Amino acid sequence: MSGNSDNTTEWWRNGVIYQIYPRSFCDANGDGIGDLPGITRKLDYVQSLGVDAIWISPFFKSPMADFGYDVSDYRDVDPIFGNLEDFDRLIEAAHQRGLRVIIDQILSHSSDQHPWFEESRSSRDNPKADWYVWADPKADGSAPNNWMSNFGGSAWRWCTRRRQHYLTNFLKEQPDLNLHNPEVQEQLLADLKFWLDRGVDGFRLDAINHAFHNQSLADNPPRPLELDDKGQAPVNTYQYQWHIHDKSQPENLVFLQRVRQLMNQYPGTITVGEVGDDNTHKIMAEYTTGERLNMAYSFDLLTEESSADFLRNTLEKNRAVIEQGWPCWSISNHDVPRSITRWNKGFDSEQALARAPLFLLMQLTLRGSVCLYQGEELGLEEADIAFEDLVDPYGINLWPEFKGRDGCRTPMPWFNHGEINAGFSKVKPWLPVPEEHHHKAVSVQEENAHSMLNRFRSLIDWHRNQSPALATAEQQVVDTQNDLLVFYRRAEKESYLVALNLGRSEEHFAIPAEFANAEDITPPLFAGERDGDKLTLPLAGARVLHLKKS
Structure with missing residues (x-):
């Protein structure tokens, strides 16, 4: 393996996971969208980074309302990414190179086009009527309570067939599964087993603390508004309340124990959970203590703040509660502006580039594991996408105050030697490749021993050669x-x-x-x-x- 342990040990402790956003990694079939064969084609590059594992964002069959996080078939590959045989070849090729493969799993919600939901919304008495979170309206016809969607506005959507609302913590096309129903739990565990049997080495569990809701449907209490530097209230109404009842419920801990029992049947496999909460450190500690998740990450280091004082406070809060639990430190991913832009306000471009390896060194030496998002190793900055090129519904809905997530999802630049779209695709890609990214292409940086890419490689190699004590000290x-x-x-x-x-x-x-x-x-x-x-x-x-x- 690329890391420093075999399948029988806790390889993930202090390991480095490389996140691949498949739509934007490499387009092998020339349709402008990255795919599984494209990832396989670039595995030699990934191996050269020295990482232990890859995490592949969703590639399941999906209407793509939220670009794969709205799943319509948990056991199939969406045709734009390839097919199951392509996935099997990817697994085999990765394992041959000593790379473990972690895949996204979305257990809190599905697509509204999933056959489960189509059946569930057809009536109040069908076999899957209780597979999703349904509730009657208030007497005046309004939503059952004040819960807000992560993307703004009410978390409830009206269904004319059932004359009820259904819960959507994200887009309206992403109805929440009802994990209080034992049948739903059994189905989701069976779907995890399907991929474990195909050879995956673990799962990144998306928004896992949203899996259960409080069945009382009590209102969330209001939260004091945090005004911006112009004295204005938040753009997103999700930030207007404390999320006491709509997520992070105690039943989730029991379900995660069931997930762990399944994972234990496949030695060497792991789970990493995404947990966003008002008290993330407490949730991370609870979710990674005992026989639950192996590790978890929150949005604490995915904010605009990066001062020494902020980091000290964040790390101390984590240390105070995490105990035997395990954090995974992520400073960039597919949901937030790229770290080299977000964490360098007030620094010029040269200073920002100098600081990028500093933050990787921080991640590599902290107690915890590391998640590295594709393109960080190239020093890519956040792309400024024109409104007419936006595809993210989150950004389109909240434009212009919030531009969404497209700026961090632009395609990987592979070549800058006259290659159209920096070698990502021969045709117009689903998002444009920013002009400023061309000169940071992989081929350009490969030729420079002092490039950001080679600095990142040398840092990961340095980390791998440290004493095993660094993992758990x-x-x-x-x-x-x-x-x-x-x-x-x-x-x-x-x-x-x-x-x-x-x-x-x-x-x-x-x-x-x-x-x-x-x-x-x-x-x-x-x-x-x-x-x-x-x-x-x-x-x-x-x-x-x-x-x-x-």
Whole structure:
């Protein structure tokens, strides 16, 4: 395997997972949309990064209202991505290269075109009538309660056939499954088993804390509004309430134990959950403790904020509750603006590029696993997509105050040597390839030993060669009260000191006596120096000290 353990060990601890958004990775059949054969074609590239696993975003049969997160058949590949044989070939090719394959699973909702929902909405007394969340309207005909959709507006949709509302935590085309129904749980577990039997190594469980709702259907309480710097209220009404009753219910913990029991029948397989909540650290701890999820990530590091003070507070909140649970640190994915744009407000483009490896070093040295989104290794910035080119309904609905998720989903640039669409596709792609991404194409960066791509490779290689103790060592964040992010990782026989300068000016840190004899093992990519008992770090500078105890 690419990682440092075999199938029988906890390979995922401190492992690196590379997220592939299939629509935008590589178009093998020339229709402008990436596909499974395209991923297979580029596996040598993925292997060269040194990652342990790939996570493939949804490729199931779907009407594509939310680009695959609205599933109409949990056991088939959508024709735009290929077929089951293409998937089997991808699994085989990945395993030959030592890459594990994690796939998305959407257990909280389906497409409104799924046969289950078509039957469920046909009447109130059909065999699947209770497979989704249905509720009568209030006496005045309004929605059953005040719950809001993640994408804004009411979470309830009216069905004329049943004269009832159905719950939609996301788009109206994504009705919520009723996991309080044991039949629904059995079906979803059977669908997981279908893919495990085909050789997948795990699942990323989408919005998994939305799987259950409070059956009382009590209103959520209002939340104090967080005004922006112009004094304006949030654009999205989802942010106007505390989400007490519509997600993160205790029944979910029992269901996750059932998922784990299934996974345990397939040694070496794992689950990573996406949990967005008002108290994400508590949820991450609960969901990854005991026989539940292996790891979870939240949106805490997917925000606009990236100061040293913010990161200190976030990491300390996590440490205070996570205990034996396990975080997966993600700073970029298919749902938020790219980190090099989002986390570098006020820095020029040269400084932003210098800071990108700094954040990867942070992820690689924190207690937890790492999720790396395609294109981060190239230093791609968020694309500015014209309104007429938008396809994301989330952005179209909330334009212009919110532009949606298309800017982080543009196609991977593979070539910049006269290749149309940067080598992604021979025809017009589903989203345009930004002109500024062409000069960051893989082929361009391959030729430069000091490129962002090769810096990322060297960092992941450095990480893989560290002591296994780094995977599980305890973590302590230091309150430096400046722009340095400093934390210790301590194990029984060795310790690490990690110092990262997230500010604009030179910073200093006094090395504690504990690390007086520590070896400086900082990757050569980073500026900074150690002079006796003091570290001096310029902008984007870093030092990593390693101490072996006698």
